[in-house]
Every structure is written in structure tokens, then in C-alpha cells.
Amino acid sequence: MNEKTIQVPGIGEVRLVRKARSKNLRISVKSSGEVLVSIPWLLSFSRGESFLEEKRSWVIHTKLKLEKRGLKRTLLQPGELFSTRKFKYFLLPEQAGKVHVYFRNGEDSVVIAYPETASLEDPEIRAKIVMAMEGVLRYEAKRYLPVRTRQLADQLGYSINMVTVKNNRTNWGSCSNLKNINLNLHLMRLPDRLIDYILVHELVHTKIPNHGPSFKEQLRSHFPDSAELDKTIKKFRPELF
Numbered sequence: 001m002n003e004k005t006i007q008v009p010g011i012g013e014v015r016l017v018r019k020a021r022s023k024n025l026r027i028s029v030k031s032s033g034e035v036l037v038s039i040p041w042l043l044s045f046s047r048g049e050s051f052l053e054e055k056r057s058w059v060i061h062t063k064l065k066l067e068k069r070g071l072k073r074t075l076l077q078p079g080e081l082f083s084t085r086k087f088k089y090f091l092l093p094e095q096a097g098k099v100h101v102y103f104r105n106g107e108d109s110v111v112i113a114y115p116e117t118a119s120l121e122d123p124e125i126r127a128k129i130v131m132a133m134e135g136v137l138r139y140e141a142k143r144y145l146p147v148r149t150r151q152l153a154d155q156l157g158y159s160i161n162m163v164t165v166k167n168n169r170t171n172w173g174s175c176s177n178l179k180n181i182n183l184n185l186h187l188m189r190l191p192d193r194l195i196d197y198i199l200v201h202e203l204v205h206t207k208i209p210n211h212g213p214s215f216k217e218q219l220r221s222h223f224p225d226s227a228e229l230d231k232t233i234k235k236f237r238p239e240l241f
Contacts, residue, residue, distance in 0.1 A: 004045050008052065011035060011059055016048045025051045029062040076120050076129065081112075082240070084188040085195075086140055089133060093118075099128040101136060110136050130240075134167055134185065141165045141185040149181060149199050156222060158203040169239045172198045175205035186238045194236075197229045 004016045014035045025048065026038040039048040052059070081089040088109045093116035102111050112132050118125045146163040153160050161179040168174075168184045175181050181202045187195050200222050208215040219226050 006049065008035075011052075011056070011063070014052060016045050016052075018043070018045070018048075027052065027055050027059060029059060029066065033063055033066060035059055035063070076126060078120075081133070082189055084137070084140060085144065085192065086188075087136070089136070091129065099125065099132055101132045133240075137185045137188055138165065138167070141183070141188050145183045145185075145187060145195075145199070148195070149183070149203070152196065152199055153203055156200065156203065158206050160203065160206055172233070172238050173202045175202045175209075177209065179206045181206075184238045186240070189240075190233075190236060194229065194233060197223055197226070198233070 002018045006014050006016065008014050012033070012035070014037060016037045016039060018039045018041055020041045022038045022040045024040065025043070028036045028038070030036070035052075037048045037052050039045065076091065078091055078093055081091050083089070086108075087103075090109060090111045092111055092113050094113040096113050096115050099112065099114045102113070103109065104111055110133075112129055114120075114125060114129055120126060120129075142165050145165055149160065149163045152158075159179065160181055163181045163183065165183050165185050167186075168182070171184065172187060173181065173183045183199070183202070187198060190198075201219060204215060204218050204222075208218060216226070223229060
């Protein structure tokens, strides 16, 4: 047997899995609250349980943090969901056999339609809706963000390599030491000035990899109100549902 499920007081259900590729004991807590203990092949389940007990406080803290984070997420309900630079997104029940997407009002609106007989509490329906919504966001982001990033790089005198768009749930953007910039597709939900600010933030990282005084000074040379913009960005989240 390579997998075992146990109930741990104060934590709940925990899966212990012995993996041939695992080199170290590792615990992960998924957004659903599920706790997984990965165990190297040659170690016993009891060793995994002991490791879990050692990390009990961290696991409980992480589960509570994820629960609070989940409560803050936008409710998935019919009507207008949000707006981007180009579209307004709507979620509407229709006489349809499956979740699908279409444009209306001269392609200014994106409609994510779902079967009117389906429940928005159904995990499978919710997953399909979110996937459809993020697909359109990705379409929009790939056609705007790389172009705008290169425009700003040329205007401000920065040299960059690749610009990619991903659905990153932890940050708005990142820059590698090879000057590759990775941008979150959810940037499209922000006002233009905030989008530009985050893009320039990553451009500055092509020259200054840290967030020290030199970085802040360089960023302020482009955006004198950078401190205020940082506060404004914290009101948004790089994910929705």
C-alpha cells in the first residue's frame, strides 16, 4: 500500500503518500484544505505521521489562512462579474447543455453561459465557468500585455527578453535574471495606470533585482506616487474565484 488516509484531531483528514521520487518528507496544504504528506519510498507511514505532528502548528495556521482567503473571494453569481480594459464579463443561466462563451453588444461584452438547471455550487460547473472566464482573460492579456511592456521598455530605455502571460495566483508579475518577464493575466482587470506601474516595476527589475533603496528610487523616477500606487494595488487580488 502506497497511500493512507487518517483523521487527525484539530486538522481533519490527512493523506499520507509514499512516493518513489520523494527525497524528503514534505507537507502541503491545498486550497481546498486537504493536507498531503509526501513520504520517501523507504520511510514508513508512522514516520510521516510523526513529521505531521512536528508540523502541527504550521498546518493548522495554513489551513486557517486559506479558509480566510477563500471567504474573501468574489461570489460566483449571475449578472455582471467584472470589467477589463476591453470587456465586461457576465455570467448568465441559459437553456444550454454545457458551459460556453460568446460575445454580444458589438463584442464589448463577454457572456459565460451555463445550463439553467445547473447549480453554481456544483464544483464541476464552477470549475468549467472559471476555466472559460480565464480563457478569455488570457486571450485579452496575450494581445495587450507583451506589446505594452515592449512599448514601455523602449520609451524608458530598458532591455528585455521574453514576455509571457500566466495565471499566477500569488503575484502580478516577476522578472528573471535573464530579463524574462512573466505577467499575470488578471492584470487586465486593473486600471491602465496600475497596469503600467506593475509593468514598469518589472522593467526596473531587469536592472535592479531586489527591492532596496536603489530600486525604489528608480521606480519613483518613473512614478513619483509609487508609494500610493503600492497601497492601491493591495486592494486588488491576482485571482477571482
